[in-house]
Amino acid sequence: MIPFIDLKTQQERIRSKVEERIKVVLDHGQYILGPEVKELEKQLSVFSNSQYVLCCSSGTDALLLALLGLKLKPGEGVIVPAFTFASSAEVMPLLGAIPIFIDVNPNTYNIDHEKLDDALNTATRSGIKVKGIMPVGLFGQPSDMHKINYFAKIHGLWVLDDAAQSFGAQFDDKPVGSLCDVTATSFFPSKPLGCYGDGGALFTNSSEIYEIANSCHVHGMGKKRYEYERIGINARISTIQAAVLLEKLAIFPSELIKRQTAADLYNKHLKKFNLGIQLPMLHPQTTSSWAQYTIVLPKHINRDQLQKDLSTRNIPTAVYYPIPLNEHKPYKHYPVAGNTLPVTNFLSRNVLSLPMHPYLNEDDIINITSNINELITNN
C-alpha cells in the first residue's frame, strides 16, 4: 500500500537527532514549558516573520486562544467557510459566539471574498454584530489575504487565519503567520509541520493578543505564579513535542520543496489524460505547503466506487470534507451567507485527496495517476 502520508520515511531521516533531543529533555526533566519550547518559539518567529509566537497543545487550542486574545464575546459573529474541518468553527460556540458560514472559491477552495458582503448582511439581518473573519488555508494554500484584510479594514473587523494546513506557505512573498492579525496552526502528526502527538501555535505582532493568549494557556495566570488575571485553560505544548518539532523544523524547508515537486508531478501526469478532472489551482500570489493534493472529479464519476477500486489497488485516498459544516447537527442553526453555499455543496460531493507527502517519487505518482485513468476510462 502506498502510504497516504509517509511519516515513517521522514522518521528514518531524523530518528537519531530526535532521539538525542528527547534524551536531553529526559535529562533536564522540564517536561512542561522546558527550554525547548522557548527555543522552538524563537525559531518559529524567525521562520514566520511574526514577532510573537505561542506554542500550545493543539491547533484547535491555538484558535481558541486567538479568539480569547481578540476578546470575542458571547453573541458576536465570525465569518468562516463551511468547507473546512470542525475546529475552525467549533471554537466560536465554545465562547458563546456565532459562526457565520460563507461559501468558497471553486478554484482555490478558500473563502470567496466576493461573498463577504453577503455574510455581513446576513449577520446584520439576524441581529449579529460581526467582529472578525477566519479564512482557512485549505489543503495548504493561503487565502487571498489582500482582499480579506482590505474588507476587514474597511469594516473594522479583525482577521484570524486558520493555517492548520497552510503553515509553511506564502502569500505575496510573505510567510503564513505574518499575513493578518493572528494566525493559528496545528502540529498534528499528519500536518506539513507535525509533531509526534498533539501541538499547535499562535502567531501575532500584537503584544496584547499574545499576552492574553499566553496567560490563558496557563489557566489565566498573571505576572506571578498562582495569581490569576482571567479565566483560562491548560493548553501547554509538551516539551518533548517541542523537542521533536525542532528537528522537524530543521528539515521543513527541504520538505516543502519536495511537496511542491510531488504536486508538479501529479499535475504533469494527470494532464496527460483527458478525464475532466479539475487539478488544484493556486492563486498567482500564493505558494502552497501541499498539506493535501486534492482534485475535483467530474460529476458523473461515482466517488465512493473509485475510492474502493483504488483501495483494492493499494492506493489510499480521502475525502476532505464530505459534509459541509453547516449541515452537521451542532451547526445547523447558524447563519449561512446569502442562505446558500453552492460551491461548498459541489466540492463536498466531488473532491478527492490523493496520497501526498515529501517522499512520494515519480514512480508512485505514475502508478496512482495511471490507475485513476484506467478506472475512470473503463467506467
Ligand SMILES: Cc1ncc(COP(=O)(O)O)c(C=O)c1O
Ligand atoms: C483546517 C483545520 N483547522 C484546525 C485544525 C485543528 O488542529 P488540531 O487537530 O491540532 O486541533 C485542523 C486539524 O485537522 C484543520 O485541518
